[in-house]
Amino acid sequence: MLSLLSLSIERALHARSAEQVRVIVRIDGVDVSHADGDDGPDPWDALVPVNRFVATDDFTTVTIACCPSCGPECCTIEARLRREGDVVRWELGDRRGVRWVGERRTILFDAAAYDAEVARIEADRSWETATHRAGRLILAGVDLPSGVEGRRVAVTGTGELEVWLEEPDEYQIWVHAPWDAQRPDDSAAAVRAMLAGPATDWPARWHSIKSDREDPPAYAGLSWRHATW
DSSP: OOBEEEEEEEEOOTSSTTHHHHHHHEEEEESSSSSGGGGGGOHHTTTTSTTOOOOSSSOOEEEEEEEETEEEEEEEEEEEEEETEEEEEEEEEEEETEEEEEEEEEEEHHHHHHHHHHHHHHHHHOOOOOOHHHHHHHHHHHOOSTOEEEEEEEEEETTEOOOOETTTEEOOOOOOOEEEHHHHHHHHHHHHHHHHOOGGGEEEEESSSSSTTTOOTOOTTTTOOOOOO
């Protein structure tokens, strides 16, 4: 029997402002994002810069619920999804840290209805803040050094934007840029132009995910600073 997917953007459980929102997943009308006291994923983890609910011929992964305090890094319910002809297959299960735990539940969706719902949430930008919009415009398809991925964008202070990049399992990188909240599109265009230029020129900080390594990324410039805690 095929199931029905429903996606919505709702205020986070412990939100301090209306801007703190989460993606809520319902299957056959049942809210699976709030089960067991969890909350839905931050849009940065599910929709920005790409919609991770989109099903392809290869398995991909999307977070559908996580710890409301710590986020996906703590505990997560994830779906491995893939298109298989006229259906979309989900393998739904729990992850703790980097490990899957317990058994996975298989759910099948009619591909046409699934695609329509995913396209609907993709087109709905009513929830986006200026920062979300800038982040989407900055990170979607940006040309980065090989192996480097865009993670999210945040406003760190008046007039400053921080772009979080990551070389998975290797480095975390934070690039700082000017920010005008009244002109997010112009700010995003300027940041994209900077990121498309030589990485050595970025005003960046870096941190090695491997604790025993002190060398910066090979593409780092002399002005890059080592972030230590």
